[in-house]
Structure formats: C-alpha cells, structure tokens
Amino acid sequence: MRKELRRWAEILRERALAEGLSFPPVLFEEVGPEEMAMLAAYGGFPRRYSHWRFGSEYLRYRETYRYGLGRIYELVANTYPVHAYLLKGNTLLAQKLVMAHVYAHADFFHNNLAFKPIPKDMEAEMAHHAAFVEKAMERHGARSVEEFLDLALSLENLIDPHALYIQRQAGEDKEERPPDRLQVRPYLDPYVNPPPAPPKEAEEGASPIPLPPRPTRDILGFLARHAPLAPWQKGILEIIREESLYYVPQAATKILNEGWATYWHTRLLLPLLSPEEALEFAELQAGLLAPHGFNPYRLGYLLLKEVEERWDKGRFGPEYEALPLGERLTYERPTGLGLKQLFQVRTVHTDLSFLDSFLTPEFALRQRLLNPEDLPRFAEAKKALLFRLTNGGYPIVELVDANYGNRGELLLEHAYEGVELDLKKTQAVLENLYRLWGRPVHLKTVVGEKETLLSAGS
C-alpha cells in the first residue's frame, strides 16, 4: 500500500478510536477493478467454492464497472483481523473517505449484538468449504456436484436465522442428536458421525418420536441430518447453511450499518478537509446519498442524524411523545445525549427494530419520504417496509412434519401474513426438495385467500 495511504489509515484509526469506536485490527489492501469484482462476487472473500453463479455475479460487476455504470469503492469482510479492500486508482480523498467508512463498519461488526455468534475466522471456513467441494468434484464428477449445488442453493433461504444463537444452549435437542457424537466441523459430521437410517415408509409401530420433534425453520439443517443422501451431499447442505447463516446479520443490518459508516466517515473526515478537498467530498457524498430508489446509505444516515438530534435536544420520553405532531418539531430540552444514544442504537438494533423504533411521521415528512397528503397512510407504509425487512425479505417457512400422513412425506408450512408466494418458483423449490428427500413434499400456504396445499412428487 502506498505510504501516503498508510499514513492516513493511521490518522483515521486514531481519530476513530478517540471518538469511541472500537474494532479489531483492520488490514487494508488496494485491488484493481477485476479483483474487486471477483471479491464482490465471492461475497467479500478471496476463496469460495466453485460455482457458476459466482461467475455470473463477477461478470455483472465487471461489466458494470467497465461501462462506467458504477464502481465498488470498498469491500469489508467481517473477519479477525478485518479485511478491507480499496479500489486502486481512486483519489486520495476517496480512499480516506472509504477508510473512515471501513473503520465504522469494523466497529459495527465488532459491537452489534446481531454479529455476536458469527465466527470471526470465516475466511478460513470459506476456504475449507471450497476445498471440500473441490474434493467432491474430483470424486463424484464436477457436473453432478454442480447439479447438487444448484439444488442446495435453491434452499439457501430455508434456514433459521436464529440458529447460531440457539446452538449455544447445549443439550436441548438431545432427542435428535445421539449423545456420543464427536465434535467436528458440521460438514464433516456425516463422515465422522454416521446419521441414523432415513425415515422409512410407514411400518407398524413406527418411531415414537416425531420428526422434527417441534416445527423447525432450520430446514437445511434438518435435511443435512435426515435426508437419504450421500455424506458429501449432506456436507454440501451444511456448507450452504453455514454460509447462509453467516450473511444473515449483514442483510439484517444493511441500513443501520451503512448509515453508521456514513455517519462516521463524515464526522471523522470533515474537520480534516482542505478547501480543495471539500468540493470533491461533497460530490462523493452526494453520489452516496442520492435519493434514487431505495438507498440504505441515505435512509440509515438520515435516520441516525435524526436520532442524534432528537437525543441532543431531549426529544424523547413520555413528555415528548405526548405532544401533538406540530409541537414535537420545535420541542427542546437540551441533554446532549445524542452520541451516547447513537452508540446504544449501534449495539442493540437491527434494521427492523431500528426503523420500528425511530422511523416517525415527523422524520418521514421532514425528509420527504412521504407527501403530507399521504400522512394518514404512514402506519400502513411503515408496516409494509418493516414487513419487507423481516426475515431478510423472505417468507417464513417451517418444517412441521417429516412423516406426514404416516408416509414419510415432508410437510412444510408457510406463515402466511397476507402476501402470497411466487407459486412458480415455490413449486420449483418443492420439486428440488422432493429430489432431495425422495418422497413427496407438501407446503401449506394461502392462495387466493384460501388455504392450499402445494405438492411435489405425489
């Protein structure tokens, strides 16, 4: 890395720490656009398992850059130490901005509660996964592994986003896991601890313990344990599940995390700008916060600024809440609690709870997210937005019964909340599930306001 950059990385790091951010060491690396496109396609890691969808993503990022339609300024991976990639050839100011931004991301990864159970050595895990898939390809043929990956990836959202928190409570799932299991990496588990025989067609006096013992959203995990698959296939299911879980908190805090990073690069950098740099900074900032479509940087940043101002001016608490809308805007009871409140928000919230708590009609009006005449529909609009942030925007689906009708069939249930599923895609996923499970698969959902059972294989 250039000397000048290294000097600035140090200056900004010290400023960030002095202002109260805390983070593990951050390693910056400058990379060219092609390498950046590769890292972006690989979700921020230099090594992933081999699959064509990474090639497709890579192409998309590369062409986007090539035609000047957009560039990725920075990529940060939540690892220890934090790895951050800067785009080679950017101006010094842009790199300074990005580095300040990265320190705030590192602080967010390090302190936000949603990231607590996430392993910090994911770089190594990803490389292990890559090696596992590669070996499987050598043994079982690249095409058959690819086909299985296609299948497994279509199930990648069928996970329990809370699985990593739950696993901490050891022994709870005793009835599912025999006691004498050896502790190994999950994708090696089927090799070391051979699974029990798959459920058979109804026999007399079939297993007294229902499977799963209670409804589970961890469908991938369940399949990895119980589907009649080869060990390498189970390993792949575990890999997809693990990687999917890794990205859950990132998706769940996109608005907050980008808002936080934007807030801090602004705060850290503004006092250091020379007059020549001020204009360039303003340009970069305007691009970042452009109100085109849905911009998580913009929403997160503006809302954090709002929280800071409100808490600085004492615009919170029962007394404030009781005021009519018009008076709230001018209410003032200086407390200077803004920054403290921001750190609190950064630690405990995800996008869902953040917006739920702080996205107010006042804010929406002030930032022109809402026309005044739409005010009566604010609650409805907010509910819709929160709904789309729930479960990463995916429908919530549970596995209810793995011996449905006493025939060893799968029964899934969609927690219908007024929005119907995409039936074509859902049907395709059910077909994939059927191929994995080997017996018919059903999904209970609502179509046209009527309870409906979608099925594959029967």
Add this chain to the structure above:
Amino acid sequence: MRPIERDLLRFKEIVRGEVKKRAREFLTREELFGQVEGRLVSIPLPQLELPKIVYGEPLGEDLGLGGPGTESLGPAGHVPVAELELEEFLDLVGEALRLPRLRPKGEGEVTEEAFRYTTIARKGPRGLRHVRRTLKESLRRALITGEYRPDEPLLVPEREDLRYKAPRSKPRPHAQAVVLFALDVSGSMREEELRLVKTLSFWITLWIRRHFPRLERRYLLHDAEAWEVTEEEFFRAREGGGTRLSSALLLAEEILKPYPEAFYNRYLYHFSDGENWQGDTPVALEALRRLLPTLALYGYAQVQGPYGQGRFLEDLKEALGKEEGLATTEVRGKEDLPLALKRLLGG
C-alpha cells in the same frame, strides 16, 4: 487460471447451452431486430435463476416510504442476464439451427487497413507504455553508465528509456457481398406474411454479414412492375396489382450490375405468394437462367397468403431444380422459419 475465471467460463458455457436450446425461439424475437455488428445482445435467462421460495407481489410498493425489494436484500436475487457479442450469438444460433457456412467466391478487391500493435516506438500515450521494454532500456543505460548496482538493483526509467507499443498497419483483402431482397406486393401479402418476410430477411442479412463484413443491401418491390425502395419502405405493408415475377428479376439484373460477380458474392432473395401470371413464368425462368450462374445464391421463398398459394415454386423446381445456387422454400407460418432460413442459406 484464477478460480473466478473458471466459474465465469462455466457460466458462459451454460449460457451458450441455453442460447442454443432456445435458438428457434430467438428467431421470432422482434426486440433482436435492428441489432448491429459489434453490439452486445442482452438475453435475460430466467431459467438460469436458482429458484427460491419468495413472495409473489411485493407489499405496499406504491407507498412513499419505498423500501428494499427482495432483490437488494436476499443473496443473489437477480435474474442472470447474459450479454453476448452479436457475432457469438449468431454463431450459437447458427450452430443450433445448423445454418450453413457461406464460403466467399473470390478474395474480393477491397483491402482494408488493419492496425495491430506489433512494434515499439519511443513516443506514445501513457496507456500504451511497454513496461518491460522500458525497464530493459533503463537497465541497459544503467549498465553502460555504471549506475547499476547489483546489490541494490533499483531502476528509474528516464525519459529516453520510455518505450511504447505502436501500431503497424497491415493491408488485408476483404471478401465482400451484396444482397438484394425482392418482395412481391401484389395484393396477397398481409401483416402476418410480411412479418415472416421481415424475420427471414433480418436473419439472412445477419448471417451473410457474419461471413462478409462488407455487405451491401438493396431492396426492390414489385407487382406487375418492379421498383427499387429503401429498407424502411420495403417493410411497409401495402397492396398492388397483378404479379409478374420477371419484372423483379429483370430489375435485379440492373441493380446488381455495379457489383460484378468477380468481386462480389451476389445474393438475391425473392419473396412471393407464387401466383404469377401464367404467361410470365417462362419469361421469369428465362431471366433466372441467365442470372443464376452469376449469383452466389438465388433464394426463393413462397409465402402462403390468405388465398392459398400459387404454383411458381413448382414451376421453378421443375425447370431449374438441378441448378446449383438455387434455394427454395415454403413458408406457411412461424413454425416454418427455422427450416426456411436454413434452406434459403443453401442448407
């Protein structure tokens, strides 16, 4: 090869497979019409999307607050779009439909300057700087002046060391072709049939140009008389009087005169419902007998109109069926297009 390149190659391989699988469908995709050489063809490939259980309609998108669609949240939630060079796309479609390769008759008289960056110059734009050669010069100078120290081999190129890649022009012969489309507008061609003609001529043009980058195009219309038109006029629906196919052939002879067969691969395509005036058929066949040996191909497509079709196709096959360079086909509907195209290109 870097792993990502391998993933990319695999993706491209899958895309090629998809394009070939859907080649017939692409024939009638009108949004492809008007594509020009060197451009990218953008093909959405929803079948390459990994299906997920997702919501159908997003909720409350009309409300002011906006919000992320599943696209910006869930991992990799976009429809893969393949961008292919038109040339590559054509080759894939051509391969799938087994379109024949066209061979140039002569070298062609036109030579074109083709620039290749094959030499080295001492001046040039920064972007073309040749790093290795520059460092080599720098090393040479350092050795000569005795500045070079093996224990600290630092090379700082000076202005005189700088070397640049430079172009050298290379003339090369270029095969060329001319294609003339003739359309019978004598009353029976309607929108439906015109669309088939348009589709065929579009693909014929692309395919010929794929082989002869220097392609000139001419168009003529005829009923009992023939007249030359522009490309736009050619595809406008209209009705005329009776039919004399010979009028088109005679005018074609005139139009093609500035394109001597020694230098040009001359293609003539003729679309008609085949209801020629009986008395005209011998005249037309006579004209064709003269014209045919000078052409790379005479393609005759008989399009079925609302009132059935005439018998020129039969007459033509009977009289000249054995001749080389004659390509005939019948088109009744969209489903005939792949075969018709193949036939008209001499396959």
